Amino acid sequence: MDDPSTGFTLLDFLKLVGSLGFFIYGMKVMSEGIQKIAGKKMRQILGAITTNRLSGVLTGFSITSLIQSSSAATVMVVSFVNAGLLNLRQSIGVIMGANIGTTVTAWLVSIFGFSKLDISDYSLPIIAIGFPLMFIRNGRVKATAEFLIGFALLFLGLSALKDSIPKLDGNSLQFLSSYTDLGILTTLLFVLVGTILTIVLQSSSAAMTLTLGLLFQNIITYEMAAALVLGENIGTTITANLAALIANVHAKRAARAHFIFNTFGVLWMIIALPWFTDFIQYLWNALSSGYPGVFEKGNNQLQLSLFHTVFNIINTSLLIWFVPFIAKLVTYMVPTKNEEDEQFHLDFIGGGILATPELSLVEARKEVTKFGRITQKMHGFVEELMSSKDEKKVKQLIERIEKYEIITDRIEEEVIQYLLKVSEGGLTAATSARVRSMLSIVGDLEDIGDIYFQMSRNYAAKRDAKAWFTPEQRNHLKELMTKVEAAFEVTVDNLQMDVGEISLETPEKIEVEINTIRDQMRSQHLESIARRDYNIRSGMIYTDFYSSIEKVGDLLFSINSAASGQI
Numbered sequence: 001m002d003d004p005s006t007g008f009t010l011l012d013f014l015k016l017v018g019s020l021g022f023f024i025y026g027m028k029v030m031s032e033g034i035q036k037i038a039g040k041k042m043r044q045i046l047g048a049i050t051t052n053r054l055s056g057v058l059t060g061f062s063i064t065s066l067i068q069s070s071s072a073a074t075v076m077v078v079s080f081v082n083a084g085l086l087n088l089r090q091s092i093g094v095i096m097g098a099n100i101g102t103t104v105t106a107w108l109v110s111i112f113g114f115s116k117l118d119i120s121d122y123s124l125p126i127i128a129i130g131f132p133l134m135f136i137r138n139g140r141v142k143a144t145a146e147f148l149i150g151f152a153l154l155f156l157g158l159s160a161l162k163d164s165i166p167k168l169d170g171n172s173l174q175f176l177s178s179y180t181d182l183g184i185l186t187t188l189l190f191v192l193v194g195t196i197l198t199i200v201l202q203s204s205s206a207a208m209t210l211t212l213g214l215l216f217q218n219i220i221t222y223e224m225a226a227a228l229v230l231g232e233n234i235g236t237t238i239t240a241n242l243a244a245l246i247a248n249v250h251a252k253r254a255a256r257a258h259f260i261f262n263t264f265g266v267l268w269m270i271i272a273l274p275w276f277t278d279f280i281q282y283l284w285n286a287l288s289s290g291y292p293g294v295f296e297k298g299n300n301q302l303q304l305s306l307f308h309t310v311f312n313i314i315n316t317s318l319l320i321w322f323v324p325f326i327a328k329l330v331t332y333m334v335p336t337k338n339e340e341d342e343q344f345h346l347d348f349i350g351g352g353i354l355a356t357p358e359l360s361l362v363e364a365r366k367e368v369t370k371f372g373r374i375t376q377k378m379h380g381f382v383e384e385l386m387s388s389k390d391e392k393k394v395k396q397l398i399e400r401i402e403k404y405e406i407i408t409d410r411i412e413e414e415v416i417q418y419l420l421k422v423s424e425g426g427l428t429a430a431t432s433a434r435v436r437s438m439l440s441i442v443g444d445l446e447d448i449g450d451i452y453f454q455m456s457r458n459y460a461a462k463r464d465a466k467a468w469f470t471p472e473q474r475n476h477l478k479e480l481m482t483k484v485e486a487a488f489e490v491t492v493d494n495l496q497m498d499v500g501e502i503s504l505e506t507p508e509k510i511e512v513e514i515n516t517i518r519d520q521m522r523s524q525h526l527e528s529i530a531r532r533d534y535n536i537r538s539g540m541i542y543t544d545f546y547s548s549i550e551k552v553g554d555l556l557f558s559i560n561s562a563a564s565g566q567i
Helices: 010-047 053-067 070-083 088-101 104-113 119-133 139-164 184-201 204-216 222-246 249-290 300-333 339-343 357-387 391-423 429-464 471-495 505-531 536-563
Strands: none
Touching (some): 010 139, 010 204, 053 088, 184 204, 184 222, 184 249, 249 300, 357 429, 357 471, 357 536, 391 429, 429 536, 471 536
């Protein structure tokens, strides 16, 4: 059992860890609430980014300041790179802006958590306002309630954190004195501690808040705190790179760019730290003289926040001119897979569930769109198969169709698992409907893959039995396949659109045309059978082919209906 006289007991340690958890949970709830409120608008802002690097930086800053999570902002950026809405260079600009935006957290915590105006005094009334709103069905109202409650919990956790940090006397702090006069080694040591701390906490905001608390209690000096902040800048990128290990090539490149950007900044700052802290002190004194009511002398927490922000602004100002070089470097570090390799891997949902269902479904929709293109490729293989006379080519096409069928099975399974995980969170009625729509779509796409695989098997059996199609049969099948190809084009386009943008007028028209062609083929086929124009074996395979192709048309119309919300 711990002796209370020893100062910091096991119970004190658990209180410290618990208060950190309290703070992190409050930030998570608040961030998710904001993302649910503004998720669609944030996607529109990101999608509108031009090639202007400055606009990318400003966008990254704005979004991260709003949602208080640079990780969530970075994941959103990666999803837009995957979708082709942003290129790698644009994404690097947004990530730079997100680095500046994440410093807002330190200002909020310093102003409201360590000042005379303690927001934790108002936390319970804020929860009292937000709690009844949780029971209102309106999705935006519930999201607003989550934001209010998360905001209150965040500062209650911060208050508990301040009380949990041990108040050590001068004798207790003597061990730190041996690390304060080692010059640059002291800086490197605390940079390493800050890096490890961020990796352990999995949150740069939580690590920064703990640093502010230690500084507030005078457990560490301002210089030590500055070095810890530099380490936290590296730690947050290592966390992203670890997450990207199982993600796609685009996520890896974005994570590497983030690491290069932050690490380079820390390296030059380690060298310049003594002069930079003097500059921040000069800047702080000027602000204190000009605005004494806001920037109080001796407020080390706000001064550290100023250090954090100015450092990131200067680092961004320096490196924004090297965005093309950084893009080339990370592309070299993470080379593109060959076409076949990329084609057969999930590109958009490999990095895990995002912070909210709304944003997760953006990733899922891109994967479903890619799924549609894969089945469209299968359509092309079958069409090529029916017109090919080269035995070697036929064999290759049959093997390729079989390979694609296995891929469609795997994609269906993984997308469904992803959507089910998304469903575990709190869904609005609209989001729940989109999940059901996607589940229906991936099921239909997998059925299309099965149909084309079976057609390839039947075609192989037909060739083995030497049951040939007549020129007329081939022309009819080609006409039907061409019409289904048109249906595929419309379907893939619609899969990329939002529900309200999709019109069923064109899919309905093509579906009617497919059915008309199928009916004509069936009527002519029955007449040919009666005249015994070809053998029964060939006729059965022909019937199976046009029926299967028409079934694909039905499934494509079903996919369009589901994508438009009619399910």
